[in-house]
Amino acid sequence: VAAFSMSACAHHINTDSSELDAARTAIAEAKAAGAENCAPKLQAQAVASLYWAAHELTEVGYHPEENSELIARAEAKAKEARSQAKINCAPKPKPVAKPKVVEIIKLSGVNFANNSAELTPASISILDTAVATLKRRSDIIVEIAAHTSSRGAAAYNLSLSNKRAASVKDYLISHGVSANRLSSKGYGETQPIAVENNLADEAINRRVELRVMN
Known part of the structure; x- marks a missing residue:
């Protein structure tokens, strides 16, 4: 539910904070590897964690240790999405034709x-x-x-x-x-x-x- 809530208001949240650099980079690399199409669930979880962390940065009563966990989760999910996308997006090997007996x-x-x-x-x-x-x-x-x-x-x-x-x-x-x-x-x-x-x-x-x- 929280992930969908963050996605819904993502355009209102600023993710440019330097604290989010590593997570942003990991998400961008996953996207470049095709994660949005080939590992969409993991990529969505990474993006949701990023926006949630960005949202927390602006909250009164900010808790750095809790936010660091969100940032780490975003980075980890993005890396997982990238790895999975490489597997899921990899072209299927062409079957090797067996030599025929003539x-x-x-x-x-x-x-x-x-x-x-x-x-x-x-x-x-x-x-x-x-x-x-x-x-x-x-x-x-x-x-x-x-x-x-x-x-x-x-x-x-x-x-x-x-x-x-x-x-x-x-x-x-x-x-x-x-x-x-x-x-x-x-x-x-x-x-x-x-x-x-x-x-x-x-x-x-x-x-x-x-x-x-x-």
Whole structure:
């Protein structure tokens, strides 16, 4: 109520006193930071405290200690309004567009030892073919994506798939594919391509793919 009363008669109150310099400056800085639009409640409280303090300076029976509290409140609220305005007025970050998969190269037959990221001997010839493809198509950027079945704990499957994707990446790099063209990521059991009713379905979901990203 007092704040609204002060706002109503603000044009009758002189706020030029040197005692109010710090509070006036803080309010001006908050205004410049956009507080009137982005932190209006705090800015209004600061202004109301300033005018109340200015009013008290003219009153009979003036109490310096009480007025110093009003002045300090005005300054504090203005500083709070300025800080809040910087947050509220800050432009919203633009969402970063995720790279789109433009092609998937399936590496059918790339397998690993049970509960391991160790490539099986039968996987080598398939990866050697992938090496040749990547060298021939030297302009493409590739994510190596590894997937598991839903057998076992989800967290374990995610960790295992990350290790398996990294294992394939290491193989490709060791055979001459530039590291800056490759990234690896495990998806665990989150992207199945078959409903798992039996072991054959699980085997379908356990897979490695090269995802062309450009």
